Every structure is written in structure tokens, then in C-alpha cells.
Amino acid sequence: MVPQHLPTVVVIGNGMVGYKFCEKLLAKSTAFNLIVFGEEPRVAYDRVHLSEYFGGKTADDLLMAPLQWYHDNGITLHLGDAVQEINRDARTVHAHSGLVQPYDYLVLATGSSAFVPDIPGVEKAGVMVYRTIEDLEKIKAYAGSAHSGAVLGGGLLGLEAAKALLDLGVAETHVVEFAPRLMPRQIDDAGSQMLQSKLKALGLQIHLNKATSSIGGEEKIDALHFGNGSILPVDMLVISAGIRPRDELARLAGLDVGLRGGIVVNDEMRTSDASIFAIGECALHGGMIYGLVAPGYDMAEVVVSQLTQGARAFGGYDMSSKLKLIGVDVASFGDPFIAVPHSRSIVFEDAHSGVYKRINVSPDGKYLLGGVLIGDAEAYNMLLQTVNNKLALPPHPEDLMLGARGGEAAEGAGVMSLPDEALVCSCEAVTKGAICAAVTEQSVTTVDAMKKCNKAGTGCGGCVPLVKDLINGTLTAQGAYIKNVLCEHFDYSRQELFDLLKINNIRTYDAALDHFGKGDGCETCKPALGSILAGLWNDLIVKQHTIQDTNDRYLANIQKGGSYSVVPRIAGGEVTPEQLMVIGSVAKKFGLYTKITGGQRIDMFGAHVGDLPDIWEELINAGFESGHAYGKSLRTVKSCVGSTWCRFGLHDSVSFAIEIENRYKGIRSPHKLKGGVSGCVRECAEAQAKDFGIIATEKGWNLYVCGNGGAKPQHAQLLATDLDSATLIQYLDRFLMFYIKTADPLARTATWLNKMEGGMAYLKNVVVNDSLGIAADLEAEMALLINTYHCEWREVVENPELRKQFTHFVNVPRAKDPNVEFEEMRGQKKVKAW
Amino acid sequence: METTTDITWLPVCKTTDIPADGGACALVEGKQVAIFNFARRGEWYATQNLCPHKQQMALARGMIGSTGEACEPKVACPFHKRTFSLLTGECLNGDECSIRTYPVKVEGDNVYIGWEAD
Ligand code: SRM
Numbered sequence: 001m002v003p004q005h006l007p008t009v010v011v012i013g014n015g016m017v018g019y020k021f022c023e024k025l026l027a028k029s030t031a032f033n034l035i036v037f038g039e040e041p042r043v044a045y046d047r048v049h050l051s052e053y054f055g056g057k058t059a060d061d062l063l064m065a066p067l068q069w070y071h072d073n074g075i076t077l078h079l080g081d082a083v084q085e086i087n088r089d090a091r092t093v094h095a096h097s098g099l100v101q102p103y104d105y106l107v108l109a110t111g112s113s114a115f116v117p118d119i120p121g122v123e124k125a126g127v128m129v130y131r132t133i134e135d136l137e138k139i140k141a142y143a144g145s146a147h148s149g150a151v152l153g154g155g156l157l158g159l160e161a162a163k164a165l166l167d168l169g170v171a172e173t174h175v176v177e178f179a180p181r182l183m184p185r186q187i188d189d190a191g192s193q194m195l196q197s198k199l200k201a202l203g204l205q206i207h208l209n210k211a212t213s214s215i216g217g218e219e220k221i222d223a224l225h226f227g228n229g230s231i232l233p234v235d236m237l238v239i240s241a242g243i244r245p246r247d248e249l250a251r252l253a254g255l256d257v258g259l260r261g262g263i264v265v266n267d268e269m270r271t272s273d274a275s276i277f278a279i280g281e282c283a284l285h286g287g288m289i290y291g292l293v294a295p296g297y298d299m300a301e302v303v304v305s306q307l308t309q310g311a312r313a314f315g316g317y318d319m320s321s322k323l324k325l326i327g328v329d330v331a332s333f334g335d336p337f338i339a340v341p342h343s344r345s346i347v348f349e350d351a352h353s354g355v356y357k358r359i360n361v362s363p364d365g366k367y368l369l370g371g372v373l374i375g376d377a378e379a380y381n382m383l384l385q386t387v388n389n390k391l392a393l394p395p396h397p398e399d400l401m402l403g404a405r406g407g408e409a410a411e412g413a414g415v416m417s418l419p420d421e422a423l424v425c426s427c428e429a430v431t432k433g434a435i436c437a438a439v440t441e442q443s444v445t446t447v448d449a450m451k452k453c454n455k456a457g458t459g460c461g462g463c464v465p466l467v468k469d470l471i472n473g474t475l476t477a478q479g480a481y482i483k484n485v486l487c488e489h490f491d492y493s494r495q496e497l498f499d500l501l502k503i504n505n506i507r508t509y510d511a512a513l514d515h516f517g518k519g520d521g522c523e524t525c526k527p528a529l530g531s532i533l534a535g536l537w538n539d540l541i542v543k544q545h546t547i548q549d550t551n552d553r554y555l556a557n558i559q560k561g562g563s564y565s566v567v568p569r570i571a572g573g574e575v576t577p578e579q580l581m582v583i584g585s586v587a588k589k590f591g592l593y594t595k596i597t598g599g600q601r602i603d604m605f606g607a608h609v610g611d612l613p614d615i616w617e618e619l620i621n622a623g624f625e626s627g628h629a630y631g632k633s634l635r636t637v638k639s640c641v642g643s644t645w646c647r648f649g650l651h652d653s654v655s656f657a658i659e660i661e662n663r664y665k666g667i668r669s670p671h672k673l674k675g676g677v678s679g680c681v682r683e684c685a686e687a688q689a690k691d692f693g694i695i696a697t698e699k700g701w702n703l704y705v706c707g708n709g710g711a712k713p714q715h716a717q718l719l720a721t722d723l724d725s726a727t728l729i730q731y732l733d734r735f736l737m738f739y740i741k742t743a744d745p746l747a748r749t750a751t752w753l754n755k756m757e758g759g760m761a762y763l764k765n766v767v768v769n770d771s772l773g774i775a776a777d778l779e780a781e782m783a784l785l786i787n788t789y790h791c792e793w794r795e796v797v798e799n800p801e802l803r804k805q806f807t808h809f810v811n812v813p814r815a816k817d818p819n820v821e822f823e824e825m826r827g828q829k830k831v832k833a834w
Numbered sequence: 835m836e837t838t839t840d841i842t843w844l845p846v847c848k849t850t851d852i853p854a855d856g857g858a859c860a861l862v863e864g865k866q867v868a869i870f871n872f873a874r875r876g877e878w879y880a881t882q883n884l885c886p887h888k889q890q891m892a893l894a895r896g897m898i899g900s901t902g903e904a905c906e907p908k909v910a911c912p913f914h915k916r917t918f919s920l921l922t923g924e925c926l927n928g929d930e931c932s933i934r935t936y937p938v939k940v941e942g943d944n945v946y947i948g949w950e951a952d
Pocket residue numbers: 462557558559564565567595596597598599600601602603629635636672674689690707708709710711712748
């Protein structure tokens with residue numbers, strides 16, 4: 001039993017918002033006795049995705065939470081029992097079943113019903129509305145025998161209903177709209193026209209400027225009669241002419257209601273009776289009924305705050321919306337209609353492919369005020385963000401909408417749009433669905449906790465950034481505030497720490513931990529800080545080797561069995577016969593397996609840790625340097641043979657590749673960096689698959705950035721064209737330094753760009769137009785890194801103290817790990833099976 | 835601590851042989867032991883060097899750190915980043931089996947491992 005003294009909160013209405021209120025209240029406090037009345041026969045379901053009921057989802061799939069959830073959380077739920085009266089003096093509600101329930105606080109979440117205009121004949125069979133699962137069941141049953149159908153109302157919901165009729169197999173579907181255009185409240189004339197032609201292509205027939213005067217037929221509808229005398233024969237009609245807030249209870253109880261309906265509430269969501277709140281589609285706030293679910297949820301949050309001594313208030317809500325399910329992208333955001341003199345509009349129209357886009361920009365060109373997208377709404381989220389957060393616009397705001405056509409939209413959403421069954425961690429076979437479920441159902445909020453929960457990311461670790469994005473994406477979807485922190489020891493993002501360490505001149509991991517962290521650090525923040533420190537000061541990696549991943553610590557890649565591989569730098573892939581012989585003799589002497597890598601150089605595998613310094617010494621003596629195959633740093637700049645030999649070559653791509661590889665060698669970055677230089681458009685160096693790619697043109701070089709091979713290949717995008725070598729290097733300096741300073745740990749350039757607000761258009765602006773005014777700083781910071789280059793192998797070879805670290809047993813320095821065992825294959829050695 | 839009956843303290847290496855806030859491997863009675871110099875906390879730990887995940891002799895080359903409210907000291911295997919408590923040897927992620935820990939003490943600049951007679 002619930003203890004007597006707990007205050008009783010009665011909720012009327014178990015719709016989306018009523019449910020959300022319960023959920024939010026429980027999350028905040030359990031010191032209430034919670035009682036819910038719902039008129040519908042089933043527990044709250046997702047009305048927003050109602051149409052998916054036709055697409056194969058069951059009523060159970062749509063539930064906000066199963067019935068059990070209410071029991072488990074101590075909520076008393078009366079389903080199929082509408083409240084008929086509120087007695088404000090006695091503080092009781094009276095339900096249809098006869099039950100009388102006292103309350104301390106009352107929350108009205110009665111939603112709205114479909115507005116049915118007063119047209120003669122609306123009572124006839126075959127005339128329906130589109131609001132509840134029962135409505136859909138009726139429509140479904142009727143559609144089976146209907147040849148033609150109409151939807152009354154060409155708004156957001158009407159079009160959704162029309163598409164549903166089509167999908168249900170109603171051969172002839174009409175949309176009848178009173179206004180001169182579709183979606184009159186969301187989109188402008190030109191947009192409506194484009195939408196109309198797209199919908200026609202889908203098979204819908206559109207009738208505008210039509211006032212319906214009566215519904216014909218005996219008992220059952222057979223036609224619509226219009227004011228101008230015309231007649232449209234149909235077998236069924238779905239009315240979607242707007243919503244009517246369900247304020248009848250409030251009205252009866254003497255609460256203030258609006259002229260055109262809706263329960264009047266203040267910013268605290270209180271009605272004219274301070275102990276009665278109203279939320280969701282029944283509430284009238286500031287003269288507005290919000291027919292969307294997000295503002296309703298926000299209202300629920302406000303009431304929870306009010307009940308728990310909080311001070312949260314409702315401040316109105318953005319009515320931006322994106323239409324779903326009709327097979328055509330339609331979105332409007334901010335103020336779609338605002339025009340001169342309050343704004344200037346930029347319009348893009350492509351009648352051929354059916355794309356219409358309009359953005360409204362403030363008269364000074366600084367801010368985005370709103371817009372309409374038809375036919376391609378990929379940029380919607382990014383544009384909405386730009387409006388809502390008052391982000392400053394680039395000098396050419398049209399890039400925002402046109403750039404997005406080139407696939408440069410922010411990818412944060414992209415991750416979440418993966419199907420549930422997408423395999424994210426292939427090592428441990430964990431799907432996106434499982435990862436998101438761990439977040440929503442088991443409150444997993446960190447990568448570490450996720451590893452513990454379902455092992456995602458514990459295999460090769462390649463999926464960890466994606467896991468992190470999914471966790472954040474899921475949390476965001478739940479409305480949680482995300483700070484992209486490094487790990488449990490640092491409450492900052494990589495970018496924040498980069499700036500903090502720079503400003504405070506911090507040069508060691510320990511000092512960083514003392515100033516900005518807590519605890520003793522871990523395997524996540526140590527290498528991340530190592531990368532930041534290297535990006536700032538380029539000090540010797542070996543000086544703080546215990547914060548490095550094992551590869552960086554031993555300046556070689558650890559392999560199966562615990563041996564290491566050695567990759568000397570072969571810039572641009574150019575190598576002399578003499579150098580080849582040195583590699584051959586070193587490999588032979590130390591018994592190493594050799595292979596040409598995918599990066600145009602040679603890898604020697606199977607080195608004992610204790611042999612590493614000796615191997616390096618011989619290589620260095622022959623003029624080689626470390627190839628940094630072990631670091632999150634520049635790997636290779638792949639070249640094609642170019643104009644020196646190739647009959648198509650426009651410029652000397654090999655020389656340029658070597659120059660660039662040597663320029664950036666040794667520089668640490670958030671993840672590894674790869675480049676390519678091709679001598680002509682035939683692109684034999686695959687430059688467009690690299691973090692930066694350079695392709696010769698008649699007039700100079702084209703620079704591409706942010707390409708990626710690997711697990712999720714992505715083409716590089718054009719940053720600038722026809723550059724001379726000096727300008728190209730200048731842009732590359734800026735680009736690389738900007739990446740080094742702002743990317744998350746272990747984010748390749750492609751991932752970094754995909755998450756960048758404003759995408760390629762923004763990056764171009766920073767690098768080419770210096771929109772942030774930091775180009776000179778970036779160049780200077782890069783110059784510091786270039787000028788402090790040192791071959792890390794040489795540092796070890798020449799330093800006896802460091803050399804001593806390279807042993808397997810500290811107490812038996814010359815002994816090798818007896819567990820490292822090899823066997824023979826094709827005349828070389830290989831690691832014995834694990 | 836030294837009073838535990840069947841433990842023999844074996845001198846293994848010098849304190850300077852083990853890098854600060856890192857580890858190194860020692861050969862003790864034919865077994866590979868990872869020794870960690872947790873300088874930040876002024877503590878020493880020792881565990882088996884073998885990572886139970888894929889049987890790699892690697893733990894000594896792992897990064898150390900701590901986790902949770904209680905700052906439980908841990909080591910992360912360099913191969914696939916499984917982490918293990920330095921106090922109990924328990925695996926802190928997934929269900930990998932736990933690792934063996936050894937008592938360790940420092941006297942002067944000598945590091946000793948407490949060896950239990952088999
Ligand atoms: C040796 C080599 C394979 C070969 O025999 O050809 C290789 C070997 C390894 N690659 Fe690679 N990759 C090699 C070329 C590539 C290429 C091709 C290229 O560079 O043109 C790619 C795709 C291009 C790209 O990176 O965008 C490639 C994409 C990866 C990835 C996936 C990166 C991604 O963004 O998804 C990883 C995993 C990682 O870095 O997290 C990886 C990781 C590795 C590691 C480091 C795995 C590991 O931790 O042990 C392997 C180290 C072997 C070693 O001991 O040297 N390797 N790897 C190639 C060395 C190139 C070099 O000279 O430095």
C-alpha cells in the first residue's frame with residue numbers, strides 16, 4: 001500500500017504526454033501517489049508513428065511502455081474509464097465507472113480530438129477520422145472494399161493519411177483542401193507547387209480551393225459535394241481538418257478556456273486553478289495550441305519541476321517540422337514565410353528533380369531565420385540547429401542548402417539512422433539495436449560501461465567511436481545533455497583540453513591530471529593526452545612513454561604473440577636499390593618476415609622487443625628513419641609515378657609526395673593521417689581515398705580532404721582547385737592543424753568532418769577564407785611541429801638509458817620471451833597459431 | 835605482511851628498472867611476473883604477465899590507471915584493452931577470467947616479490 005501521507009497526483013489522459021509526465025515524475029521523485037485515468041482501452045502508444053500500424057507494426061510495437069511498467073512503478077492505472085467531472089471544491093474526480101478519486105494535484109493531459117467540420121452528412125458510414133488505433137482499424141476495414149477515397153485537409157496529417165490510403169490499396173485517392181495550396185501553415189506557395197507535383201507523381205489527386213458543402217449518399221457516403229456545384233464520387237472519406245483540444249472537462253469545472261478552445265495555462269502550466277495543470281495538446285499557452293509531441297514533453301517536464309520544488313517554466317516552442325512517410329521529403333523550420341524587409345530569401349528550385357529549397361536570412365546576412373525544403377530535406381537537422389542556436393552564417397549562406405545536396409550534411413544523425421540490425425561491433429557481434437537498448441534500458445552511458453554490458457568495443461576496438469556516437473545519439477534522443485568528455489578522469493572534451501593545456505603551458509600528463517583531472521588516469525585519457533601534448537609541444541614521445549599505447553611506447557607495432565613489426569619511412573614510396581638491399585640484409589640478420597604494405601613501403605615482422613634498437617641502428621646508419629607506422633600520426637603519402645615517367649603525367653607527383661611526407665612526418669594527430677598525390681585525373685595514387693589527396697590539373701593542383709578507406713570508406717571532398725604548390729601547402733598546414741586541435745580522440749578526418757556543424761562548406765571557409773581569423777595561428781602552430789621533428793628511433797638508439805627499456809625481462813636483459821614462437825611458411829617465418 | 839608463513843620474499847630487480855607509472859616483466863622462478871610502479875600513488879603491484887584473453891605475454895606493457903569512486907588501481911592489456919584490478923586481479927570488463935596477483939614490497943632500492951611455496 002502507498003503510505004497515506006504521500007500527496008496524490010491524478011493524471012487525466014494516458015496519451016503520449018500523459019505517459020511522459022509519469023515517466024519524468026518517477027525519474028525525479030517517488031514521493032507521490034500517482035493515479036492515471038485513460039479513456040482509450042489500451043495504454044499510451046506512440047501516436048506520432050501511428051501510420052506505421054499500416055506498415056506492419058502491431059499495437060504492442062507502438063506502446064510507449066508495456067502495462068507491466070505501470071505496475072512495476074506503483075502507478076494505479078484505470079484504462080477505458082473516462083473522467084466525467086472534476087469537483088474542485090472537494091478536490092475529487094468522478095470517473096465513468098463511478099469511481100471517485102481525491103487528488104492533491106490534478107494534471108489534465110486530455111489531448112485533442114480530430115476536428116470534424118459541421119458539414120451535412122459527416123455522420124454517414126465511411127466518414128472517418130485519423131487519430132487513434134481504433135480509427136485506423138476502421139479505416140483499414142473500410143479500405144478493403146473501397147475503390148476510391150478522399151482525405152479532407154491538405155495539411156501535415158492529411159497528407160500522411162492520404163499516403164496511408166494509397167498504401168492500403170485504395171486505387172483512387174484524393175486530397176481536398178480548402179486553401180489555395182497544400183500545407184498552408186508550413187510551406188510557401190512555390191514549395192506547395194513543387195510538393196503538389198511530387199504527390200501527383202505518387203498517384204494522389206489534389207483538389208485545391210475546394211469548399212465541401214455536403215457529403216452525399218444514403219446511409220453510406222458516395223460523394224463529396226463542393227460549393228461550386230461540382231461533385232467528387234468517393235467510397236470513403238477521412239477527415240483531417242485540424243484538431244480540437246479536449247477541454248470539455250475543464251470547461252465544465254469552470255476553468256478558463258480559450259475562445260477557440262484549449263485550457264488556458266501560464267508558464268508554469270497551471271490552469272486558473274493553481275492545483276490543476278494542463279499539458280500537451282489540450283493546453284493553450286500564449287494563445288497557442290501545440291499540435292506536436294516535443295512541446296508536450298517539455299510541458300510535462302515543467303509540471304514535474306513545479307511539483308518537485310523546481311522553477312522550470314515553459315517558454316513556447318519551435319514549430320519546425322519534417323513530414324514523414326509520404327515518400328517526399330518535406331520540411332519547414334524556423335519562420336518559413338518571413339520576407340522583405342525583415343529578411344531576404346535565397347531560393348533554389350530544380351523542377352526536373354523536384355527539389356525546392358528556400359532559406360530566409362536576416363537582412364544583415366548573419367543569421368538564418370527559417371526556410372522550406374521540398375524533395376530533399378537532408379539538411380533539415382543542420383539548418384534547424386543553425387536557426388535554433390543562432391549560429392553565425394558563412395559568407396555564402398546558400399552553401400548551407402546547396403552544399404547539403406552534395407552529401408555534406410552533419411552525420412551525427414547519420415549514425416542514429418542506421419537500422420537496428422546493423423552490426424556495429426563485428427568482433428563481438430553487437431548490433432546498433434543492442435547498443436541503443438543498453439543505453440535506454442540499462443542506463444549505460446559510457447563506452448566502458450558498454451564494454452562491460454555487452455562487450456561492444458572490446459574486440460579490435462575499431463568500433464569504439466561509433467559506439468560512443470550511438471550512446472550519445474541515444475542519450476540525446478532521450479533528451480539528456482551530452483558533454484563529450486574524455487573519460488571518467490577528465491570532464492573535458494579533447495578540444496577543450498587542447499586549449500586548456502596550451503593556455504596554461506602544461507607539458508606533462510601528470511600536471512594535466514593534477515590541474516584538470518581526477519583519479520589516476522586510464523588507458524583512454526593517457527594516450528589522448530599524449531596526443532594533445534605532442535600536438536602542442538612535439539616533445540619526445542619516449543620522455544613520457546608510460547602514457548603511450550604500447551605501439552607508441554615501443555615505437556613499433558605489437559603483433560600476435562608479442563613480437564613487433566618495423567616499418568622505416570619510404571617517403572612517397574620511392575626507394576633506391578641500395579636501400580632495398582639494406583632492408584633485405586637487416587631482415588635476414590634478425591630473422592624478420594618481409595612484406596610490401598598497402599602504403600607503398602616495406603614492413604618487417606616478428607622482431608623481439610630486445611632486438612628493436614639494434615634493428616633501428618642498422619637502418620638509421622643506412623639513412624632510414626622511423627616510418628611512424630605505430631603512431632597516430634602521418635603514415636604515408638602515396639604517389640603515382642607522375643610526369644617524370646608517365647606519358648599522361650601533368651606534374652611531378654613523386655617529388656611533391658616526398659616533399660609533403662617529409663613535411664608532416666612525425667606529427668601526432670587524433671588518429672592516423674594518410675595522403676596521396678596523383679599526377680593526373682586517372683588517379684593512380686588513390687588520393688581521393690586519403691585524409692588529404694592532391695591531384696594534378698593543367699593549372700596546378702586540386703586539393704581533396706577527409707577521405708577514408710578502412711571500415712567505412714568515404715571519398716575525399718574538393719577543398720580548393722588549381723592551386724600552386726605553395727598555396728596548397730599553406731592550406732594543408734591550416735587544415736591539418738585545425739584537425740589536430742579540434743577532433744575527438746581516434747576520429748579520422750572523415751568522421752571529424754561528418755560531425756562538423758556546417759560540414760564541408762564550413763571547413764572550406766575556415767581553411768580557405770579564414771572565416772575564424774585563425775589561419776595565421778594554425779600556420780604558426782604547424783611550423784612549430786615541423787621544426788621540432790626528430791626521428792624517435794634515433795633518440796632511443798643514441799640513449800643508453802632508453803635503450804635499456806627494450807627488454808622483455810628486466811632481470812634477465814638478454815633473454816627473449818620464450819613464448820614468442822614462429823614456424824615456417826613459403827620460405828619465411830610466421831607466428832605460431834595462438 | 836611479511837609474517838605470512840609460507841611466503842618467501844624473492845629479490846627481483848631495482849626500483850629504477852620499472853618505469854614510473856608503468857610496468858615491466860621479470861622472470862621469477864621460471865614464471866613471467868608483471869611488476870607495476872604506481873608512482874603517482876606511491877604503490878607497487880605485481881600480477882601474472884599473461885593476459886587470459888588471448889594468452890598474450892603482455893600485461894607488463896599495459897597502461898595502468900584507476901577506475902571508479904574508490905580509485906581501484908587497474909592495468910589495461912595492450913592487445914585488446916581488457917582491464918584487470920591490480921588489487922584483486924578481477925577482470926573489470928567482460929567476463930574474462932581473473933589474473934593472479936602477487937605480494938610485492940620495496941626495501942631500499944630493491945623490489946621483492948612474495949612467492950608462495952607450491
Ligand atoms: C601493414 C599494413 C597491411 C599490409 O600488409 O599492407 C597494415 C597493417 C595494419 N593496419 Fe592498416 N595496414 C596497412 C595499410 C592500410 C590501408 C591502406 C593504405 O594506407 O593505403 C588502410 C585503408 C586506408 C585508410 O586508412 O583510410 C588501412 C586501414 C587500417 C585501419 C582502419 C582505419 C579506419 O579509418 O577505419 C586500421 C585500424 C585503426 O587504425 O584503428 C588499421 C590498422 C592496422 C594495424 C595497425 C592493426 C594493428 O593494430 O596491429 C596493422 C599493423 C600491422 C603492422 O604491424 O605493421 N589499418 N591500413 C599496411 C601498412 C601501410 C603502411 O605502410 O603504413
